[in-house]
Amino acid sequence: MKYTQTVAIAFESTMAAAAKARADGHHSQCMALMERAHLIGQGVFVWHWRTHWHMLSLALSQSNRHEVIGQLARLSLVPLGHLLQRLPLGNVGSTRMGAFDTAPLPDDIARLLDGHRTGDPQS
Numbered sequence: 001m002k003y004t005q006t007v008a009i010a011f012e013s014t015m016a017a018a019a020k021a022r023a024d025g026h027h028s029q030c031m032a033l034m035e036r037a038h039l040i041g042q043g044v045f046v047w048h049w050r051t052h053w054h055m056l057s058l059a060l061s062q063s064n065r066h067e068v069i070g071q072l073a074r075l076s077l078v079p080l081g082h083l084l085q086r087l088p089l090g091n092v093g094s095t096r097m098g099a100f101d102t103a104p105l106p107d108d109i110a111r112l113l114d115g116h117r118t119g120d121p122q123s
Contacts, residue, residue, distance in 0.1 A: 011041045011044075035093055039106070073099065090104055
């Protein structure tokens with residue numbers, strides 16, 4: 001699924017904020033921002049995979065074995081989920097939730113995504 005420029009900007013700004021939080025040593029804030037980016041970008045393969053890659057990198061830097069294993073598993077599932085078009089929407093992407101769990105999107109993200117899908121398949 002492709003999204004409008006508004007969603008792309010929201011995704012990129014959230015990822016940039018996560019990178020800044022990580023650089024500043026605010027690892028919990030970094031993960032929370034990456035979870036938000038995951039919610040925003042899950043419908044686009046490259047964005048989805050990218051958030052998991054950055055979550056894995058953060059987990060490795062913190063020697064968080066549980067999150068490393070979870071992210072490696074999720075990275076292997078991302079292509080399959082997109083191929084089957086079966087993504088657990090509302091899933092934050094970290095091991096805070098099971099890989100197949102769903103939850104309602106936060107209101108601000110739901111409003112952002114509502115009406116901003118172009119309907120064209122992801123190329």
